Amino acid sequence: MNILPLPAFADNYIWLVHDGRRALVVDPGDAQPVFDALQRLGLQLDTILVTHHHADHTGGVAALREATGAQVYGPAREKIPEPAQRLNGGDHISLPGLGGLAFEVIDVPGHTAGHIAFYCESLGDAPAVFCGDTLFSGGCGRLFEGTPAQMLVSLTALAALPGDTRVCCAHEYTLSNLKFARAVEPGNAELVHYTARCEALRADHQPTLPSRIGLERQINPFLRTREAAVQQAARAREPHADDESSVLGALRSWKNNFT
Numbered sequence: 001m002n003i004l005p006l007p008a009f010a011d012n013y014i015w016l017v018h019d020g021r022r023a024l025v026v027d028p029g030d031a032q033p034v035f036d037a038l039q040r041l042g043l044q045l046d047t048i049l050v051t052h053h054h055a056d057h058t059g060g061v062a063a064l065r066e067a068t069g070a071q072v073y074g075p076a077r078e079k080i081p082e083p084a085q086r087l088n089g090g091d092h093i094s095l096p097g098l099g100g101l102a103f104e105v106i107d108v109p110g111h112t113a114g115h116i117a118f119y120c121e122s123l124g125d126a127p128a129v130f131c132g133d134t135l136f137s138g139g140c141g142r143l144f145e146g147t148p149a150q151m152l153v154s155l156t157a158l159a160a161l162p163g164d165t166r167v168c169c170a171h172e173y174t175l176s177n178l179k180f181a182r183a184v185e186p187g188n189a190e191l192v193h194y195t196a197r198c199e200a201l202r203a204d205h206q207p208t209l210p211s212r213i214g215l216e217r218q219i220n221p222f223l224r225t226r227e228a229a230v231q232q233a234a235r236a237r238e239p240h241a242d243d244e245s246s247v248l249g250a251l252r253s254w255k256n257n258f259t
Helices: 031-041 061-068 148-159 174-184 189-203 213-219 228-237 244-256
Strands: 002-008 012-018 022-026 044-049 071-075 085-087 092-095 101-107 116-123 126-132 166-169
Touching: 002 031, 002 166, 012 031, 012 166, 022 031, 031 044, 031 061, 044 061, 101 148, 148 213, 148 244, 174 189, 174 228, 174 244, 189 213, 228 244
Parallel strands: 022 044, 044 071, 071 085, 126 166
Antiparallel strands: 002 012, 012 022, 092 101, 101 116, 116 126
């Protein structure tokens, strides 16, 4: 299996997974990059996975389904283009058209109320998680519909995945996230090294993604709310951040206004 990020809009990625013949896409906010890739690679679209309802993740679903007959899977509690098979956390799907490729659904509310992620235990040579706008490399999504406590639970679930799990998130926000992460943890040596690698990739017009869960545990402040340095930085902004969820909330509020 091959995993490719297809650029869309200003900074979105639509993830394309294929076996050389058939393909699935994740969060196709725009149909045209998918049509272009299918034609270029000679692929038939089999499946569309949707993590949440925002238009930059769903805008191309109807056109792709109508043109290809692809089956759509998405969150049970969000408004997405119909028809779609609705999924809750703990559900499993198997895709016969892609050799029985299997996904576990994980509930990850916070960015939106019904956000889900798709985890594949074996996708090529390593696991992968398609996490939409919940977990980014070096960051997490804004809390548009959920609470810090919900996002903490969601991020904790993702952080518990195997360390070699590829993090296939939906935006190229890495450099701006890492700038913030360095403000939170300036003494984190792994963060300094990772930033240099990502800067080199972007200078070469390459994606920084996918990341890995094990790496994110080391460099992402939103997965490090138990670390003393992260808690100290959060409390410097919000003195009453006295538990993990309030630390996360303080970090997210800080990031919202960080430049």
